[in-house]
Amino acid sequence: MIDSLLLQLMLIGFLGVGSQWVAWRFRLPAIVVMSIAGLLAGPVLGVMNPEQDFGDLYKPIISLAVAVILFEGSLNLDFKEVKGLGRPVFRIVTFGAFLSWILGSLAAHYVAGLSWAVAFTIGGLFIVTGPTVILPLLRQAKLKPRPAKILKWEGIIVDPIGALLAVFAFEIIVFLTDNDPSALMLFFAASAFAVFLGWVCGKGVGWMFETGYIPEFLKSPAVFAVVIACFTIADEIMHETGLLSVTAMGMTLANMHISSIADMRHFKENISLLLISTIFVMLTASLTVETLLEIFNLQIIGFVALMLFIVRPLSIFLSTVGTDLSKSEKLLVGWIAPRGIVALTVASYFASVLLEEGFEDASILISLTFALVFTTVVAHGFSIGWLARKLRLSMEGPPGVLIVGGSAFTTGLAKTLEELKIPVLITDSSWERLSRARSRGMKSYHGEILSEQTEYYLDMTPYEYLVAATELDSYNALVCTTFVPEYGRNNSFQLSLSNKEGDNLEDLVHTIGGRVLFQEGASWEELNARVENGYVFRKTTITDQYPYEDYVENMDEHALMLFVKRSTGKVDFFTPNMEYKAENGDVIVSLMPPSKEFEKIQEKLEGQRKGKENNKTK
Structure with missing residues (x-):
């Protein structure tokens, strides 16, 4: 039995918060873990009896x-x-x-x-x-x-x-x-x-x-x-x-x-x-x-x-x-x-x-x-x-992505996520900015994400990742800061700062906002310019025959790695400070220059042509 009340308070806090962490880490009911921890510390091992002490x-x-x-x-x-x-x-x-x-x-x-x-x-x-x-x-x-x-x-x-x-x-x-x-x-x-x-x-x-x-x-x-x-x-x-x-x-x-x-x-x-x-x-x-x-x-x-x-x-x-x-x-x-x-x-x-x-x-x-x-x-x-x-009353499925801001880039990103069976939603307060997503059949929400009315009309349960991708850096930072308590700082992302002349937001992003996506310089203007110029979203599956090292070695110097979809369904977005390594079965999504696509098309056409010639000679 611990005699010191100070030690008991320390142990109670450690067991309580530690039980919450164990429950989160191994997806167990937190109350069950806390009950077991209390029973072990109390009547089972006799370490303490708070009511008596x-x-x-x-x-x-x-x-x-x-x-x-x-x-x-x-x-x-x-x-x-x-x-x-x-x-x-x-x-x-x-x-x-x-x-x-x-x-x-x-x-x-x-x-x-x-x-x-x-x-x-x-x-x-x-x-x-x-x-x-x-x-x-x-x-x-x-x-x-x-x-x-x-x-x-x-x-x-x-x-x-x-x-x-x-x-x-x-x-x-x-x-x-x-x-x-x-x-x-x-x-x-x-x-x-x-x-x-x-x-x-x-x-x-x-x-x-x-x-x-x-x-x-x-x-x-x-x-x-x-x-x-x-x-x-x-x-x-x-x-x-x-x-x-x-x-x-x-x-x-x-x-x-x-x-x-x-x-x-x-x-x-x-x-x-x-x-x-x-x-x-x-x-x-x-x-x-x-x-x-x-x-x-x-x-x-x-x-x-x-x-x-x-x-x-x-x-x-x-x-x-x-x-x-x-x-x-x-x-x-x-x-x-x-x-x-x-x-x-x-x-x-x-x-x-x-x-x-x-x-x-x-x-x-x-x-x-x-x-x-x-x-x-x-x-x-x-x-x-x-x-x-x-009973089909659960929002089960892979963790989804909530994208704030409609644009050419976010529409392409959302379409790629959808093709990978990842729930995705684009939200924007402008019908015009949502027009691309709506024309391609993407799930969208018209409304201000920061409005208190949003939580009554928009179910955010399926989405575990937040991507703030509007043209306004300050708004992206505000959105991420607002939703950090719900999504966590590790799952709240915003685009790289535009670094426009006269703006000095570099110090701001370290204290508020979310994690910067992709790489330095991958701003709203840069990403949308790439998409408008024909860059494509390429999905590559890592296998024994084509490991991650080969993928990195063969990657075009102008390509931009966006995220990795794990075989478990989890999504890991690339950031300047964190580059994930893909394993067998994972899918890497990159924004590739159009030349790669043209080469693939040419190779495919060439293969079809040779096939027809071979058939004629037989």
């Missing part, structure tokens, strides 16, 4: 982290996004949540053997999915926009509702036991106050941002402080209403459409990712060996099976009757419902409270909850991608 600080740390995570998730709940999905989402988070509560409570009573009071309390809590587990799965699975948005909205909205249902059920128990109506009235009043407080905080922060009362450098810290205050005030009045308050605050800010909120969203996402990583490790590391062994109780196994295969699918199918959801979408949404941090934290709270009230069967709540959390995280984490592909 952190003492009174443990629960406040977990609660504040959940509040920040839920707030960050609710910042994405713009009502414009739910356009066309309003009815299914509304039905799922209301009627579906109610059905899940009733059915889950019945399963807890008749299968897990819990008393009615405990069953209805924990049944309310088990309707939650939450952003801590749903959002990582959605990033991993690359679902189509419609089912992805439904799962995201459900996870974020139902998270506080589930906690409140558990509190509501507990207050009903207190009311029936003590015949005290004031407790029930206090619950409803506290919930209404929490929503009002969140709305006021959101409106207040938004107004201060818009009027300039908060300087730019203080905006993120100010929001962070207000979120904690909003959560704490509501939670002190009534336990778990703080989650409702921060959700209301986040949704209020998201629908005010303030540019400052969009700018800081990436900071909030980074904080949220760090908190998810560390908190999940802390929770799993705090479990005891006895809790883990109790999971194998037949009653607990039966309850978990019912929740997975009966309760969740049935509640989704019944609640979406009469909506426009397809059977495939119902099947996917009806299967995916992983439980996460909120379920674990709130269950531990109610276990202690119910035991104090004399309900001895509440002693198994932590084991029951962890069994459901771990099983759903593993089952849904490993199956979401496979099931989405089977």
